[in-house]
Amino acid sequence: MAKKIPFSCVFASDEDLPTYPASELNSHGPHIFGWRSKPDPSLDKSPKEIVLKFHYPAKIYKIQVLAHQYLIPERIDLFINYSSKSATPSSQTFEYIGFISLSQASENFQSRELQSISIPEKLATHLKLRMGGPYSNKLNPHNQLALLAVNVLGEECQPNDLNHLRIKSSTDESTEIGLSSITDDLSYCMYVEESIVDIVKKLEQLKHRAVEDERFEYARKLKLCMNCLRTVGERLGRYALSKRLSVLKEDFNTARLRKEQMELYKKVVFEKLEIDKLFEYDGLLVENDICSETYAAKPQLPQAPTLVEVAKYLENLKANEASNGDTAGKSNLQQDKLHEIPQSPQFRCKSNCDQISKSSPRSSPNTGSLRRRNKSAPRNTNYDHDEREIPTLRHSHTNEFLRECHHPEPEMRGRSKLNDREKRQASIPILVFGIDIVELFYSRQFQDREEALLMLREILKNPEKPEFGYNKTTRGATILLHRAIRDAVFSVFSAAAETIRCLFCEFIPEKVSNSEVARCVDKLLPELLSKSGDASPRVHNLAQHTILVIATCNEVKEQHLVAPSLSRPVTNGTHPRLALSRMQMLEQLVLSQGINNEKQSGLSPRLLSECGIQGIQHSHEPVRKVAERILLAVYKVNPRLIRKQLPPDDEITRRNLLYRQLFAEFDKIDLQRKREMLAEQKVNTIEFSINECSSSETSGETSRPKSSNVAESIKILRINDRASPIPFRPRNNQQPQIYKSKSGQSIKDFAKRQETFKCTFCDTIAFSNHELDFHYWKICPYLTKCENCKDIVKISDFNNHLLSECERTKDFVKCDVCHDAILVRELEKHKKEPHCRVLTSGIAKCPLCRENIYLPDDGGYERHISIGCPKQKRKIIK
Incomplete structure (x- = not known):
């Protein structure tokens, strides 16, 4: 099993001191800034090199690199070296093992890219990274390079294993190597605070030992505890980063409060998760093998104290020490503080709140704002978003802090139990899928709702026939999905949209009755239409895509269940986002399904024209643009209907910019239609001439035709008669040749089959076959x-x-x-x-x-x- 190989940076060709030295790569953690090259006004793109020395010889299996948000090298070449000497080896002794290609940053320049490369077993003591030029972007004017972290995975090895590895590498066999611990992965240790990483690693060892001893309940508790500690570690990692930034700004008050905040939060979490019991310091505990209330389900983590609360807490401790005459040093203060930390899962306990309310100058109502007046706490600090106080609570006589203190929550809040009303609503899903999955759908934790949607998706993908039949299973799934697509959490809504796609594309086709499909669409479509007008782009785009996926289902398409809801005319009272989404989806249906003369289809020319006429009068310009395109599509099918519903095409009407542009597009369509008619007439003339020639040949006449245009027409139609007019290959960069028919088909038969010279892909009209071939060659x-x-x-x-x-x-x-x-x-x-x-x-x-x-x-x-x-x-x- 591979594990993290410790190393030290021994050489860097360039580094931006003192903030971003190469030594930043020696350790991993959320507060690490990483290495960065110097800003170079000359815009030099020469390669940069970094050499890492392992603490011991190791067999290397995998190398991970975490790139910067916008200071991104295009390529990183990797070299290794094995040397028994302590000095840094020369450049000539390194062996090239591969490279890592990084992608260019996205538009927001906020995402980091983690790349990994697996290599055959190699014995090495040094690793060299050579970085090429950076990607150019507006945030990197001086062409700097940066790396946030480098991680090497492998096994400790002795020098005498070198020959064995050489023989094995010659066979070019690469095997998948597993990690001995999840904490060794770079995606884990870079975002979780270091002390939590150490604890998780020890708990993971205990879990493996518990599985070997068949203590499965104990192993389950350890797994739940590790999952909770990852969430805690990520939060503590953000606090550690904020503490380091405060130190750099010399804001030592904030740094001190961040440190106290981290210690207090860890103490409360460890007591909540019963870490001491799980470690079994005094030997095996029978309690760990028995199901407890804390680990009956996923434990509910306590909330972290804010900096304001930490400042008040420390001030109260100082006041209590002064009143008791206690002059103990920092160590005693720390010990007293930890003994007085609340035992409840929430930090905001009643005892601390009583102390704060007694010392607060605003303990009665109507005393103004509850804003902190503690001089020792920072005033202008960039708190985390989840720590900011709600503005409406600042001016009330109490806040959530005091209310939670006097009304503490229960010790553990597990899975939500359904009440009688919810059980009546979900009677069919409970019958079909069981109470457990339905309780997950009604849970307050979004992770439970995501898990429930994943379970439902697996049920729908099962090829076997459901126990309660396809119709009842569809009805139960519809009830649950109707609740899920209204969820405010995007990850839950995204999972619900994917489950809906699975329902209509994989489960319903040829299995569910039409009436049940109609009932399903009637329940889900209004909610998706409402989501299509959401302010968030990712929400309304996903809702639009889901509706279009539903419309592609054959059962839905045959019953015309989606288009009538989209083709209802929009008015100025319709919200611009919702109107735009409906018009865009209607346009997509027109392009994919075409215009249908059936009135109930929702895509008839009359309904589309009425919707388009209302759309071009909307106050939002994008809505008018889409409506104009819909009218143009209908005009190609029924121009008289569109002209009849619009104002007369005269000089007065064309003074309106909207109508002037619309009538100009109509004129282009009319001109194109006239060209098609002329081309058709020419082909008819050619057919007539060919018929005359054929009749004369049949009657035995040998005289030449009177008109030379017939020969010209025959010459035009001498083209390559293949299944399609492409592919062809022009020779010597000349225009394409006109080939004779290979199949021996007569020109007369070909003219009957090919009525117009029209592109089969973009409907462009050509006046000759030569022109059409040139269109295929250069233009289409x-x-x-x-x-x-x-x-x-x-x-x-x-x-x-x-x-x-x-x-x-x-x-x-x-x-x-x-x-x-x-x-x-x-x-x-x-x-x-x-x-x-x-x-x-x-x-x-x-x-x-x-x-x-x-x-x-x-x-x-x-x-x-x-x-x-x-x-x-x-x-x-x-």
């Missing part, structure tokens, strides 16, 4: 040129072309993760890229820009190209 945005064989290929079929049709097919292989066509030599590098990911149903990936394409079979590629693929050089001509 839905096609692209393969750089390997120079063929013109449809974008959606590009991966299949590389794997089966291209001249260099043998150089490509299909990725088993994302199914892209990748060069064989770049497959391993590709699997480390962020765009190599497993795609769920209903989602594809653009082979050019690697972005997600939703609903690819229902116009997803067309929408992606119309918006503008960044890697497609051909653009749609509007």
Whole structure:
């Protein structure tokens, strides 16, 4: 089992002293600032090197690197060295083992990237990191580099194992190495306070020992305790970082209060979780093998004291010492303080509140603000968000602090029990899924609700027929999901949306009756429509996507359950966000399902035109833009209906900017339609001429046709008669050639089949086949040129072309993760890229820009190209 290998930084080619030295990499923790290179006004992008020396020779299995938010190197090359000498080895003796590629920062520059590289077993004493140039961004004007942490995982080894490792590495076998402790992982130790990490590591050893001794109840308690301590450690880590920042600012009052806050909170948490009992300092305890009230469920952690409360607490202790004549030193004060820490799970206990209320000058109502007047506590400190006092409570005669003190909560608040009303509401889910999962849905803890949604998703994915049938299972799931999608916590709402997708895409098709599907949609759709108007972008975007996924279900599409709710006209009274979401979803349905003449479908021309007419009169401009696009789509189908509902097209109406732009688009559509008619007339003329030639040939006439236009028409139609007009390959960078038919098909039959010279992908009209071939070769945005064989290929079929049709097919292989066509030599590098990911149903990936394409079979590629693929050089001509 791999464990963390301790090391020390012995060399750095550059470092920003004194705040960001390379020695920051020697330890891990939330308060660590990491290494950073000097700011260089000359914008030098030369590589930077750091050499780490292990405390003992070790077999290296894995290396982890945590990058900075915006000072990000493009690449980190890794070298190792084994040396029995204590001096730093020379550059020539290092062995190259690989590299780590980091991605460019996102727009907000707030996320850190953790990258890991697994290597075959290597015996080493030194590790060298060589960093290339940084990514350029607005927050890094001087091209600095930074690393927050480096972690090396492996096993301690003796020098005589070198030969064995050389033989093993020659076989190129790599095995998956597990960690001896979760605390050795960089994602854990960088965000959890160090003392908590040590405690969790000891508890983990006790858990393994308890499992070996078959003390499973004891092991369960230890697992719950470790999970709670991770949450506590993350909070203490934030406090430790704030304490270090206060020291740097020389705000020593705040630093002292942060230290006292951490000690008090740890004391209360340890008493709540019964850490002393779990460690069994005095030998085996029978109590640990018996289910206790504290660990009957996941323990409820106490709240941490705020800095204001800590300051008041210390002031009261000082006042009590002065009144009792106690002049003990700091050690006695610390001991008295710890003895007087409350025993309840909340720090705000009655005894402390009594002391604070007696010493407070505002103990009666109507005395003004409760703002702290303690001179020893800081006034202008950036408290954590969860520690700030609610403004409305500052002006009341009491606050939550005092109320919780006089009305303490119970010792343990486990899973919520259902009352009679909730049991009546959830009678069907209780019957179908059981009381346990339903109680998780009604729990006050969002983690329990997330777990319940995961359990429900696994039930819906089970291929076996449910015990109570598909219809009743769907009804029970609908009741639970109706409650979950109204949840205010985004993670719960996201899990509910994924479960709804699983319900309609995997469970319902061909199994559930139409009436039950309609009842399910009627219950869930109004809540999702309400969420689609939420102020948070991630909420309303997820709600829109979920509604569109529901609309793709065949049972929903056949009964027209979604479109009628979206095609209701919007008014100025409709909120702009909700109106915009409805119009955008309606536009997507028009593109994916088309315009339907059935009135009950919700996509009939009349309903769409009425919705569009109301939409262009909305006060919000984005709503008007979407409504205009819907009207244009209907106008292509029924122009007379649209013209009839709009004001007359005259000079007075065109003075309105909105109508002037709309009528201008109508004119373009009319012109395009006229071109199509002219092209059709030309083809009809060609057919007539060909028929005359055929009849003359049949009758035995050998005379030439009277008009030379017939020969010209025949010449135009001499094209390559293949299944599709692409792919073709222009030779010598000339315009594409006009090939004769390979199948021997007559020109007459081809003219009957090909009525107009029209692009099959973007509906562009051409006046000749030569012009159409040139359009395919250079213009059509839905096609692209393969750089390997120079063929013109449809974008959606590009991966299949590389794997089966291209001249260099043998150089490509299909990725088993994302199914892209990748060069064989770049497959391993590709699997480390962020765009190599497993795609769920209903989602594809653009082979050019690697972005997600939703609903690819229902116009997803067309929408992606119309918006503008960044890697497609051909653009749609509007």
